[in-house]
Amino acid sequence: MKTSSLVYALSALLAVIGAVLRITHVLNRPYFYGLIGVCIVLGTIGNVMRHKDLNRK
Numbered sequence: 385m386k387t388s389s390l391v392y393a394l395s396a397l398l399a400v401i402g403a404v405l406r407i408t409h410v411l412n413r414p415y416f417y418g419l420i421g422v423c424i425v426l427g428t429i430g431n432v433m434r435h436k437d438l439n440r441k
Contacts, residue, residue, distance in 0.1 A: 387433060388431075388433035392427065395426035395427045395430065398426070399420065399423045
């Protein structure tokens with residue numbers, strides 16, 4: 385499995401876990417927004433890694 389796919393999977397997993405924790409009121413709003421920010425950053429990193437892999441080939 386490519387590293388970019390792992391980063392995408394981690395980002396999606398964190399987003400789902402964060403949403404479940406927010407819905408059940410375990411996670412407060414500011415922490416949820418911070419977690420979503422981390423997911424966006426991880427998704428962007430995965431996208432950059434994928435583009436670098438495509439440009440090498």
